Amino acid sequence: MKRSIEVDLLSRVEGTGALTIRGQAGHVEEVTLRIMEPPRFFEALLQGRGWEEAPDITARICGLCPVAYQMSACHAMEALAGVEIPAAIAALRRLLYCGEWIASHCAHMFLLHLPDFLGYPDLIAMAREHGELARRGLRMKQIGNAMMRAIGGREVHPVNVRLGGFYRAPEREAVQAMVPDLEWGLQAAQETVEDFARLEYQDMERDYEFVSLREPERYPILGGRIVSSGGLDCAVYEFEDRFEERQVPYSTALHSVLRGRGHYLCGPLARINLNFDRLGPAALEVATRAGFTVPCTNPFRALLARAIEVVQAFDEAVALVRDYVPPEPAHVPMEPRQGRGCGATEAPRGLLYHRYDVAANGLIEEARIVPPTSQNQGSMEDDLRVLAPRLLEMDDEAARRQAEWAIRNHDPCISCATHFLDLRIERA
Amino acid sequence: MKVAVWKFASCDGCQLMLLDCERELLTLGEVVEFAHFPEASSARVEGPYDLSIVEGSITTAHDAEQIQRVRRESRFLVAIGACATAGGIQALRNFRDVQGFLEAVYAEPAYIDTLAASAPISEHVSVDLELRGCPIAREPLLETIRAALRGCLPRLATDSVCMECKRRGTVCVMVAHGTPCLGPVTHVGCGALCPSVGRGCYGCFGPKETVNVAALEGHLEAAPEAIRRLFLNFNAGAPAFAQAARDEAKHRG
Numbered sequence: 131m132k133r134s135i136e137v138d139l140l141s142r143v144e145g146t147g148a149l150t151i152r153g154q155a156g157h158v159e160e161v162t163l164r165i166m167e168p169p170r171f172f173e174a175l176l177q178g179r180g181w182e183e184a185p186d187i188t189a190r191i192c193g194l195c196p197v198a199y200q201m202s203a204c205h206a207m208e209a210l211a212g213v214e215i216p217a218a219i220a221a222l223r224r225l226l227y228c229g230e231w232i233a234s235h236c237a238h239m240f241l242l243h244l245p246d247f248l249g250y251p252d253l254i255a256m257a258r259e260h261g262e263l264a265r266r267g268l269r270m271k272q273i274g275n276a277m278m279r280a281i282g283g284r285e286v287h288p289v290n291v292r293l294g295g296f297y298r299a300p301e302r303e304a305v306q307a308m309v310p311d312l313e314w315g316l317q318a319a320q321e322t323v324e325d326f327a328r329l330e331y332q333d334m335e336r337d338y339e340f341v342s343l344r345e346p347e348r349y350p351i352l353g354g355r356i357v358s359s360g361g362l363d364c365a366v367y368e369f370e371d372r373f374e375e376r377q378v379p380y381s382t383a384l385h386s387v388l389r390g391r392g393h394y395l396c397g398p399l400a401r402i403n404l405n406f407d408r409l410g411p412a413a414l415e416v417a418t419r420a421g422f423t424v425p426c427t428n429p430f431r432a433l434l435a436r437a438i439e440v441v442q443a444f445d446e447a448v449a450l451v452r453d454y455v456p457p458e459p460a461h462v463p464m465e466p467r468q469g470r471g472c473g474a475t476e477a478p479r480g481l482l483y484h485r486y487d488v489a490a491n492g493l494i495e496e497a498r499i500v501p502p503t504s505q506n507q508g509s510m511e512d513d514l515r516v517l518a519p520r521l522l523e524m525d526d527e528a529a530r531r532q533a534e535w536a537i538r539n540h541d542p543c544i545s546c547a548t549h550f551l552d553l554r555i556e557r558a
Numbered sequence: 559m560k561v562a563v564w565k566f567a568s569c570d571g572c573q574l575m576l577l578d579c580e581r582e583l584l585t586l587g588e589v590v591e592f593a594h595f596p597e598a599s600s601a602r603v604e605g606p607y608d609l610s611i612v613e614g615s616i617t618t619a620h621d622a623e624q625i626q627r628v629r630r631e632s633r634f635l636v637a638i639g640a641c642a643t644a645g646g647i648q649a650l651r652n653f654r655d656v657q658g659f660l661e662a663v664y665a666e667p668a669y670i671d672t673l674a675a676s677a678p679i680s681e682h683v684s685v686d687l688e689l690r691g692c693p694i695a696r697e698p699l700l701e702t703i704r705a706a707l708r709g710c711l712p713r714l715a716t717d718s719v720c721m722e723c724k725r726r727g728t729v730c731v732m733v734a735h736g737t738p739c740l741g742p743v744t745h746v747g748c749g750a751l752c753p754s755v756g757r758g759c760y761g762c763f764g765p766k767e768t769v770n771v772a773a774l775e776g777h778l779e780a781a782p783e784a785i786r787r788l789f790l791n792f793n794a795g796a797p798a799f800a801q802a803a804r805d806e807a808k809h810r811g
Contacts, residue, residue, distance in 0.1 A: 142600055144570045168567040168617045169672055170648040180787060186760065190647045190792060193571020193693060233578075241577060241598055252599030254587030264584065272580035283751040285578060286571040286693040287762070290755045297755040534600070543570075 142242040142252070142534070144194055144543045149533060151518050158518040162378075163511050163537070176497040181207050181466050181488050182293050188484070188499065189287045192543055194237065197230040197278065198477030200291045201352060202484040202499075207293050209367070210471025210488055211464045218457035219295040220352065222281065225305075225450040226288070227351050227475070228443040229277025232315070233285065234478035235398075235436045235443075236274060238541045239322075240267030243433055246535040247329045263325065266318050270440065273308075273315045277447065280304055295461030305454045312451060316444040320416045323437045327420035331430045336516065338427060338509060339391060340400035343476050349408045349442055350401060350476050357404055359425075360391060367472040369483050375500060386505040393508030396480030397540060398435040399426065412445040413438050429513055429539040436541075466492030477502055479541050503542045510540050559707055562594035562607040564628055566614025566621050567648055567676060571693040572639035573597055573613045579696055590703065605631030609706045611699075612685075615641040615648060615676045615795075622673070622682060629683035634706055637679040638699065640692035644764050645795030647692075649676040652795060653803075678795060687711045690745045692762040692792040698747065715746045718766045719759050723750035731758055738778040738788060743769045743798070764793035771802040782809040 148164040172191055179187060184203040189196035201223060208215060215223075241253045244267075250256040257264035275285040281300055282288025290297050341362070345354035356372070357363050364372050375384040388394050402409075406424045409417065417423075417438050426435065468490040474483045480502030487496040513536050514521075521529040563573050577583065577598060593603035610632035616622050629635055637643050645652065652675045679685050689698050698714050705712040720741040723730070731737040731753045739758035741750065745766040752759045765771065771789075778785050786806035789799040 142596070142598065144597060146565065168621060170567055170617075170646075171651060172647075175647065175650040175654075180784070183787065187647060187791075190569050190571075190692065193569040193574045196569075196571070237574075237577060245600075251601035252592075252595075254584060254592070254599070255601070257584050257587070268580040268583060271578075275578055275580070283755060284693075284748070286574060289751045289757065292757075297752075297757045 142245070142538060143541075144192075147542075149514070149537070151514060151521060151533065153518060153522055155522050156519065158515060158522070161511050161515045161518060163507055163514070165507070173497045173499060176486075176494050179494050181210075181486065181492045181494055184484075184486060184494065184497070185291055185293065186287070191499070191501070193286050194234050194543055195230060195477045195479065195482075196287045197227055197282065197291070198475060198482050199484075200288070201227060201475045202473045202477075202482045203486075204291065204293055205353060205366075205473025205475060206471040206484040206486050207473070207488075208464070208471070209473055210469050210486065211293075211467060213294060213462050213464050215295065215462060216457060218455060219461065221450055221453070222296065222299065222457060224352055225447055225454070226278060226281045226291075228447040228450070229274045229281065231351070231443040231478050232274030232440055232447075233271050233278065234274070235440050236267055236271035238478075239433060239436055239440075240264065240271070242541070243538050246531075246538060247433070266322065270315050270318050270322075273311045276311065277308060280308060292461055294464045295457065295459075297460065299456035299458070299460040302454060302456055305451055308451055309448065312444055312448045316412065316441065316448060319437065319441040319444050320412070323416045323420050323422075323434065323441060326434050326437050327422070329433070331428060333428070334430060334513075334516065335427050336429060336509075336513065338400070339388065339394040340403045341388070341394045341396045341505070342401040342404045342481060343474060344405060345408065347408070349405055349410070349413075349446075352475050356474065356481070358388070358394065359400075359404060360388075362388070366474045366483070369472060369474065369500070370485065370498070373500070373505075375504070384504050385507050386500060387508060393512055394505065395509040395540075396502050396505050397432070398439050398478075398480075399429065399432045400480065401476060402426070402435045402438060409438070409442055410445050413442040416441050429536065432539045432541075466490070479503060479543055480505065501543070503540075506540050506542065510537055510542065513539070559590045559608045560593040560603065560606075561590045561703070562605070562610045562628075562632065563592070563597070564594070564610060564612045564614075564624075565597070566612070566625070566641070566679075567617040568614030568639065568641040568646065570597065570613070572642075572689075572691070573611070575694055575696050575699055576611070579700060582700060586703065589707065607632050609634045609636065609703070612637050612642050612679050613639055615645045615678060616682055617648060617673050617676045619673065625679060625682045634686045634711060635679075635683065636687045636689065636702055636711070637685045638689045638694050640690070640762065640764060640792040641676075642679045643688040643690055643796075644793040645676040645678050647792045647794070649795030650790060651676055653790065653800075676795065687714075689714070690763040691747050695747050695749070716767045717746050718742055719744040719746055719748065719750050719753075719763065722746050722748075723753045726750050726754065728753045731756060732777070736779045738780045738785065740774075740788060743771050743774050760788065761791055761793055761799065764796045765798035769798050771798050772805065775802060775805065782806045
């Protein structure tokens with residue numbers, strides 16, 4: 131008997147997509163994650179634009195992680211120009227980026243993901259019975275946004291970032307005024323890890339190949355080498371030699387694969403698995419207390435990985451703010467030259483790669499942008515393939531809820547990858 | 559009051575401003591019913607809706623049909639952000655050949671459904687209020703919801719970033735440093751952020767009402783090509799900015 135279950139859209143993700151699972155108990159025929167976000171053609175509209183415009187134009191790819199786009203674009207152009215960024219500017223960038231990690235992670239954890247664990251349709255319903263937790267989450271998110279405002283001018287599409295640094299460095303007093311909120315945030319984030327450690331996590335283990343950046347001494351945010359749990363270790367400019375983007379007929383996002391190896395996973399779970407030894411003392415201590423160890427290959431525990439990263443971000447932010455001296459000058463002057471520049475940074479959702487071919491007059495001839503969600507599409511489908519036999523035995527409502535939850539584990543940003551998910555389970 | 563939030567081609571940043579009202583969000587959730595807000599809730603209630611907040615531009619045949627349905631089901635329809643009010647950065651395609659765009663991004667362009675132009679919501683249906691910005695500002699959004707609760711829509715400021723900048727007491731970047739700045743022709747609303755960091759306004763809020771762009775163009779100290787690109791941004795689809803870009807292209811000649 132042929133059965134088909136349809137949901138018109140998958141909620142609590144950023145953007146528009148659809149999901150189909152076809153088969154019967156014991157036999158999964160097909161799993162496809164379809165991304166239907168209307169294409170916006172950023173790579174094409176960057177052609178003929180000035181190289182200095184790339185950070186502001188690419189920020190508009192994603193309202194949730196504009197800083198990630200700005201930073202990857204800056205890194206690419208700075209690599210092209212052969213410019214070294216002074217430590218004080220790099221520190222201010224890292225502080226801005228910590229703000230985005232906090233705001234984006236808290237939005238995902240509390241507004242999108244946690245309602246699944248606690249059984250609510252959304253944060254507002256959840257707050258009626260878990261008021262303290264909801265308010266704490268919102269306040270942490272608010273602090274992340276305040277950091278972006280203090281440094282970038284606004285939280286969505288900051289205006290103060292430019293190639294080589296910043297238009298104007300914020301005053302020392304304005305930055306240091308954040309200390310009390312950041313100290314509160316650090317403690318709130320630690321409590322959150324402990325609260326999340328007490329949640330019930332369903333069993334699921336996967337054999338992901340994890341991919342992230344790795345910095346020489348710190349937890350990866352801005353730069354480093356690209357490494358994987360399968361032994362990959364390459365420079366950012368080698369990305370396109372090692373990774374390949376493929377188009378599939380049912381999606382407006384391109385799928386990435388590691389050449390010769392297949393699907394892989396980037397994002398918080400990948401970062402923490404590959405860089406556990408780079409966590410600062412506060413994050414390491416709370417992870418240990420919460421019983422979080424690596425390797426961790428249960429995608430549902432990505433919630434916990436994200437929460438530990440929020441501790442890391444607050445902890446770094448406190449130190450960066452205390453040591454903050456406005457960089458002088460606020461940016462390094464740069465001249466365009468003909469050639470190719472590649473840059474990668476760790477967006478909240480994972481590795482974000484940019485490559486630009488620039489003409490001698492500074493106009494962009496070609497651009498390539500690989501966002502984390504398109505890299506994770508294959509692994510998200512694989513997760514559903516692993517879950518499918520379980521899903522096909524559940525009633526429709528439970529199966530839909532479970533499939534959506536599994537997708538949310540990876541915090542897909544479908545706007546980045548190219549709109550929302552509509553879920554269809556067809557039972558043969 | 560039943561509120562719906564809809565998304566078309568966009569970056570999610572404008573609807574995120576609603577979730578970025580951290581202080582107000584839980585109270586808001588008690589005084590209005592978010593009947594359709596897929597980014598924030600899996601609960602969904604059928605229309606009609608008292609207020610529809612619409613983000614994004616119309617770029618596909620499917621979305622062109624969908625916006626008609628949203629209009630039919632909504633008492634107030636408010637378009638938010640540069641994508642919904644001017645077509646967004648993706649309206650740059652309107653100046654170029656879409657097939658070429660498709661081929662630059664996708665290996666198999668035949669799979670992709672897209673319209674030739676990226677259009678603001680008002681080009682498809684009547685819109686009751688537009689909130690400008692890339693992204694929109696938080697306060698006008700809250701003011702819109704407050705007003706809608708009383709059965710009306712707010713009157714919002716329509717003057718320029720330049721006025722806002724003067725009120726802030728920022729030294730003029732154009733007069734003092736010759737930095738090209740769209741402040742005199744750009745709609746108020748951001749708080750005059752760019753001049754406050756020593757940068758020229760790059761037009762996130764689009765052209766203000768009754769604007770004389772040509773009068774500004776003669777004062778911008780930059781090459782025509784750079785000025786053209788300054789207008790061809792997030793509000794490239796707004797008629798006044800599109801015209802300015804065409805004028806500059808002629809100068810370049």
